[in-house]
Amino acid sequence: MSSLNEPRWLDQDEMAAWRGFVVASNLLNRRLERQLKEDSGLSHQQYEILVHLSAAPGDSLRMTELADKLVTSKSGLTYQVTQLERMGLAARRSCPSDVRGVFAELTDQGREMLRQAAPGHVALVRELLIDVLTREQLAVLAESLGTVSARLRLDETP
Amino acid sequence: MSSLNEPRWLDQDEMAAWRGFVVASNLLNRRLERQLKEDSGLSHQQYEILVHLSAAPGDSLRMTELADKLVTSKSGLTYQVTQLERMGLAARRSCPSDVRGVFAELTDQGREMLRQAAPGHVALVRELLIDVLTREQLAVLAESLGTVSARLRLDETP
DNA sequence: ACACCTTCGTTCGAATTTGAACAACAGGAG
């Protein structure tokens, strides 16, 4: 037998996919981070918080739910929401039905900031990712990463 | 005209691809980070440094070149190489042809650590990404992200 | 009502990351 305890290493295609994913991910984040910071004074994470809030009913979300959507730690979210509060872009509101609960809420100023920051961000996402790929590539990407994400979400909460 | 200054927002497919990318990227990093830390006491970044060094001729790379491959900041690399030095997994060696230059070099202990850590890491990458996708999806992913990365590398150094 | 286990969000300390500033050097044009 050739592989008693030998792990199955990645072949050339598999390695290309994996390396491509890591590299593209790092490069994209780096670039978007720079653009958002220079253009609007926001970090990518802060921008994403605003996006998720604005997409939520009542422009507000529970902290835990928001942390899940963002795929970040609860403590990390606590920190960032505090930052956004200081900037006047978000606010905390206590939950009526659960004393422990806290809603993060988008302020008018936060909505305005998003309106101002979104176009430049979306344009860059287009320029660096979306418009670089064909329609078919995009479709495969969406389905593939959707599958991967779904699978990861599952054994995350067993 | 429907769009004087209106940005081209992302349609459903495009949004799915972009969100999928962000979410999958975060979830994967989070998971791999945990596994590596628990299994070998390494961060993903430290692991990647060892990998790149072991793949380089002479098991060593110049700091700047390594930072490029890792897609990280020079100062960040300085920090991590120092950490690896303290763990005995890497060492610094000055460059003969350039007094300013510094080589990061893999130590025997570092090679051994990699030999021990790699199987578990690769297995998880397989389980979470590679083996979840079909051969076609993998091929498309590799080519797409390859293109994206290449494009990003270019206007990074103009 | 009681004990028990889970969930919620925050706090805390430690680790990491980044960009700007820096000093030292390389490399070429003149």
Place this chain on the structure above:
DNA sequence: CTCCTGTTGTTCAAATTCGAACGAAGGTGT
């Protein structure tokens, strides 16, 4: 050689991130 420009790696302060521990509450079964 000499000036000038770009590179190299590090240092520094500031910002961010995480996990573990925590107090306070919810929810359930008995």
